[in-house]
Amino acid sequence: MKWLFDLKYAYRMLLKNPGFSGLTIAVMTAGLGLCIYMFSFIQSVMFRPLPFENGDKMYVVEAEIDGVFYNNGSLLLHDYQEIKQQTDSFSIIGAYYPSTANLSNGDRAERYVAVNTTANLFDYTGIHPIMGRTLTPEDNQSGAQKVAVIGYRLWQDYFNGATDIIGKTVKNNGVVTEIVGVMPEGFRFPINHQVWIPMTDDHTRLSRTEAPNVSGFVLLKDDVSLEQASQEIKTIMTELEKRYPETNSRTSGYITTFKKAVMGNGSEMIIGMMLTAVLFVLILACVNVGNLLFARANERAKETAIRVALGAPQYRLIMQMMWESVIICTIGGLFGLFGAAWALELTVDTLPSLMPMEVPYFWTLELDAELIAQTTLIVLLTSFLTGIVPAWKMSRSDFNAVLRDGTRGALSKRAGRVNQILVIVEVALSCVLLCMSGVLVVLLQEVDQTYYGANLDNKLKARIGLPEISYDDDTSKETYFLQLLTRLKDKPGVKSAGAMSSLPGEGAWYTTFETDGREVIENNYPRAHLIISYTGTMQALNMPLVSGRYFNINDRKGNQRVAIVTRSLAEKYWPGEDPLGKQLRWIETDNKEWITVVGIVNHTIHGQPYSMMKHRPSIYVPYSQQPSRFMDLFIEVSGNPNDYRQVLSSTVSSVDPEVPAYNVNTIDDALQRSTGGMFFIRSLFSVFALCALLLASSGIYGVLANSTARRTQEIGIRRAIGASDEKILSMMMRQGWFQLSIGLLFGLPLGYLTSLGFVQLVGPESSNYLWVFLFIPTTIAIVVSLATFFPAKKAIQMEPSSALRYE
Amino acid sequence: MSKQTLIRLNNLKKIFYTDEVETHALSDIQLSINSGEFLSISGPSGCGKSTLLSILGLLDTPSEGEYVLNGHSVVDLTSAQRAAIRNKEVGFIFQSFNLISDLTVEENVALPLTYRDNLKKADIKSQVKSALEKVDMAHRSNHFPSQLSGGQQQRVAVARAIAGNPSIILADEPTGNLDTKNAEAVMQLLEKLHSEGATICMVTHDPRSAERAERIVEILDGKIIADSITHKSTAVA
Ligand SMILES: Nc1ncnc2c1ncn2[C@@H]1O[C@H](COP(=O)(O)OP(=O)(O)OP(=O)(O)O)[C@@H](O)[C@H]1O
Numbered sequence A: 001m002k003w004l005f006d007l008k009y010a011y012r013m014l015l016k017n018p019g020f021s022g023l024t025i026a027v028m029t030a031g032l033g034l035c036i037y038m039f040s041f042i043q044s045v046m047f048r049p050l051p052f053e054n055g056d057k058m059y060v061v062e063a064e065i066d067g068v069f070y071n072n073g074s075l076l077l078h079d080y081q082e083i084k085q086q087t088d089s090f091s092i093i094g095a096y097y098p099s100t101a102n103l104s105n106g107d108r109a110e111r112y113v114a115v116n117t118t119a120n121l122f123d124y125t126g127i128h129p130i131m132g133r134t135l136t137p138e139d140n141q142s143g144a145q146k147v148a149v150i151g152y153r154l155w156q157d158y159f160n161g162a163t164d165i166i167g168k169t170v171k172n173n174g175v176v177t178e179i180v181g182v183m184p185e186g187f188r189f190p191i192n193h194q195v196w197i198p199m200t201d202d203h204t205r206l207s208r209t210e211a212p213n214v215s216g217f218v219l220l221k222d223d224v225s226l227e228q229a230s231q232e233i234k235t236i237m238t239e240l241e242k243r244y245p246e247t248n249s250r251t252s253g254y255i256t257t258f259k260k261a262v263m264g265n266g267s268e269m270i271i272g273m274m275l276t277a278v279l280f281v282l283i284l285a286c287v288n289v290g291n292l293l294f295a296r297a298n299e300r301a302k303e304t305a306i307r308v309a310l311g312a313p314q315y316r317l318i319m320q321m322m323w324e325s326v327i328i329c330t331i332g333g334l335f336g337l338f339g340a341a342w343a344l345e346l347t348v349d350t351l352p353s354l355m356p357m358e359v360p361y362f363w364t365l366e367l368d369a370e371l372i373a374q375t376t377l378i379v380l381l382t383s384f385l386t387g388i389v390p391a392w393k394m395s396r397s398d399f400n401a402v403l404r405d406g407t408r409g410a411l412s413k414r415a416g417r418v419n420q421i422l423v424i425v426e427v428a429l430s431c432v433l434l435c436m437s438g439v440l441v442v443l444l445q446e447v448d449q450t451y452y453g454a455n456l457d458n459k460l461k462a463r464i465g466l467p468e469i470s471y472d473d474d475t476s477k478e479t480y481f482l483q484l485l486t487r488l489k490d491k492p493g494v495k496s497a498g499a500m501s502s503l504p505g506e507g508a509w510y511t512t513f514e515t516d517g518r519e520v521i522e523n524n525y526p527r528a529h530l531i532i533s534y535t536g537t538m539q540a541l542n543m544p545l546v547s548g549r550y551f552n553i554n555d556r557k558g559n560q561r562v563a564i565v566t567r568s569l570a571e572k573y574w575p576g577e578d579p580l581g582k583q584l585r586w587i588e589t590d591n592k593e594w595i596t597v598v599g600i601v602n603h604t605i606h607g608q609p610y611s612m613m614k615h616r617p618s619i620y621v622p623y624s625q626q627p628s629r630f631m632d633l634f635i636e637v638s639g640n641p642n643d644y645r646q647v648l649s650s651t652v653s654s655v656d657p658e659v660p661a662y663n664v665n666t667i668d669d670a671l672q673r674s675t676g677g678m679f680f681i682r683s684l685f686s687v688f689a690l691c692a693l694l695l696a697s698s699g700i701y702g703v704l705a706n707s708t709a710r711r712t713q714e715i716g717i718r719r720a721i722g723a724s725d726e727k728i729l730s731m732m733m734r735q736g737w738f739q740l741s742i743g744l745l746f747g748l749p750l751g752y753l754t755s756l757g758f759v760q761l762v763g764p765e766s767s768n769y770l771w772v773f774l775f776i777p778t779t780i781a782i783v784v785s786l787a788t789f790f791p792a793k794k795a796i797q798m799e800p801s802s803a804l805r806y807e
Numbered sequence B: 001m002s003k004q005t006l007i008r009l010n011n012l013k014k015i016f017y018t019d020e021v022e023t024h025a026l027s028d029i030q031l032s033i034n035s036g037e038f039l040s041i042s043g044p045s046g047c048g049k050s051t052l053l054s055i056l057g058l059l060d061t062p063s064e065g066e067y068v069l070n071g072h073s074v075v076d077l078t079s080a081q082r083a084a085i086r087n088k089e090v091g092f093i094f095q096s097f098n099l100i101s102d103l104t105v106e107e108n109v110a111l112p113l114t115y116r117d118n119l120k121k122a123d124i125k126s127q128v129k130s131a132l133e134k135v136d137m138a139h140r141s142n143h144f145p146s147q148l149s150g151g152q153q154q155r156v157a158v159a160r161a162i163a164g165n166p167s168i169i170l171a172d173e174p175t176g177n178l179d180t181k182n183a184e185a186v187m188q189l190l191e192k193l194h195s196e197g198a199t200i201c202m203v204t205h206d207p208r209s210a211e212r213a214e215r216i217v218e219i220l221d222g223k224i225i226a227d228s229i230t231h232k233s234t235a236v237a
């Protein structure tokens, strides 16, 4: 019960100094709150295993092209089969690919996110249907009767929760399909899917160029490490690259968790930087509180000395001082937990508007028992970190000297050194954080003004997917779009309409090609985006023609095959030559006819405007020569594009009621969503940086005010013997600036290095971001100068006589 | 009254090193203190009285020489062992009282006891109560030091020194900060404790206070120059 005595005392001390306690608790709340929030966020989106029995062993296998990871169905079916046959690392292996289910029952067509999958997907997750059955291997046979398993929400929304649903049929993409099972609520595996359709593609009957791309889902065996499995896959893929250069050039495979696959390229680095940032904020908070406790411990040096004289064991002395930090950190942790819970709720509310897709089911952003346990651990750790230095220093101080005469001579020197280190640490850490967030702000400023190579303003777009069954020949597809675009253009307010397999800003198929007269070395085929454009669309998008011509009605099947390429492609493959009239052809598609370049447009960006994607060249071919079932449709309107949603949808169903327009959205919003993740990260970093600046400036002010107060007597003596105010002021400022320079000496290079990750990821065109490394140190210099100036000024405003009596 | 040797100092030296200056605060100190003795140490300012007391109380270590307390050498102990001995064997009374301002009278007196292992809460309470009764401060147990007069504070300090039944009470100028009346009260208290068997070693400037001990040790420049028995001693004996 001795500790109760100490605890009571610590509690009393905190109550006695409400200002001190309030400040330290606020600082810890900020530090711990941010930390808890970030931890929970990162764990939820990135690290916590999927909520299935073997969640920690569930991985996804995908393709990696040119070092860029692809997800959601990127592995060639044949490659998947090879991996399945050659590996021994997995106890379950299956495949799926995402598809869309256009469900129609005569009067209502609705589109849902579906997967075509091997039957073992359900065993893989271990989840049973609430009604009916799941898929069986027989369903996977080509020619088997068409069946589907549906999700709970779809069952409720589309079928109104009909209890006799099993055995009922519905038209899926025009094919009569029997509903055989309903999955329980919340089951959305793999990401946010609602329809599970048996995959019937038979790799033995399909050529490599005809086969679909799939994702492999695997359950790692207990005795196999992820590295081993990854190595195995890479070896197999390297072998396949050599055997099938047409399809596998520069292609490898990778295995990762489902969560990481969704997060995509560069996410691990960003997560790492977030963790670093939040850790820095926490350290700053600890340094601040530690410093305040240290200053307090110094004031109580006499008391400690008395305790020492009374024979207090050292551990008791340390504990005595630790209790205060334990109380501060516990209360801070509790408030931080509430704050984090609130922030998580806010995130849950805002994320859907920032994401290009539905939020994955496994992003469960909430406080749970695990997080509370982790918080407890962090609180203990921070209590220890903040308390131990002051406690340790004090328990080992020259208590005899303190007892003898009550001066603090022996302590001030040591305190001075600790204070200097604290200021340096605070300067360095806040410099790093401010640099990171400053660089992000500048980089994203540029991203925000990205020119995608087309005019995308005032446009409403939608995705159209024509069912294979009713649009099996080229003429039907062509007729469909001709009708649709004509009807759309006739609508009042609609200025133009067009269709492209993927609009600028949207990701596109990045596939292999070869150019006439250019040697392909070791089957290492170049790649470019292949984009199918309806005649007139490029004009409607204001894609400036550099030379040559746009597509016209003469570019029909049977006539010379033509293409328009981006200037970036022309400069890369025909440098210094006239690209018009040059020839190229696709490698991966069946049609290997040569295509003639008839026009050059400015570079366009497909996918996110970051370094990985934005420099990729594109090749446009006319719809009339290569019709496709899937197209992005858009209309340009006068006024607010959102007002035309109804017009667009109804016009689409007026052409064919079985074909819904999906993903209806303004292009502006779609583009914002595609970079939304980065902007979300920028907001987080801005919060971190703001906290860091506040913590650092208040901390530095606290440290300097403290050490100046301690030197009041010294300053009084100096003035008594005739030092001018300016001399004293400049002496103190010089000391502040010295610490500032040392702090920046560490902080600036570190800030530069940590920001480099962002720079590499975004790949800015200008080096404007370098100004950040001038702006941030200047800001910090101003803050430090102010934090030094005010305490110093206070000291010299005191009458020398009273300063001498000061103690 | 037992005449057991409680403390024996042999050839004790203390040298302070500061900025290349050596201060020989104590040199060649030979001193024995028997249990039950009331000893006063006097001498001019800066002669080394406080230094000697600090060493006796294990607040400081000698540079050289022997120090035997209760039959055990205490020069080579770890700081934890020294803390434990201070806690059990030594009671300090300071010139400036040195009470902890944020603890009540009762808590201040209990403080050394809370540093002991295996003492029950009830035992602590009763020991504190009897110590406070001895100095006649029991009625103020819930006051804070700032609510007491200087004399009262020093009486509380005395209670704290005796609460743990130490082998020796070390007092450095216990009356230095007090007026005559309060000083007299504290001296009477020390005499009373002595008569009940306590061993007391007191540093004082004041010859009249020194006279009230049974034995006076005089120090000059770090050396013992006189060690005499007062009339008081004979009176008691
Ligand atoms: N920590 C120290 N460092 C250096 N010198 C010291 C230290 N403590 C004491 N001294 C020196 O040792 C000598 C003895 O000091 P001490 O405090 O024991 O004197 P004192 O007899 O108690 O004097 P006073 O009656 O004034 O209290 C003095 O010369 C003092 O300067």
Ligand SMILES: [Mg+2]
Residues within 6 Å of the ligand: B049, B050, B051
């Ligand atoms: Mg002294």
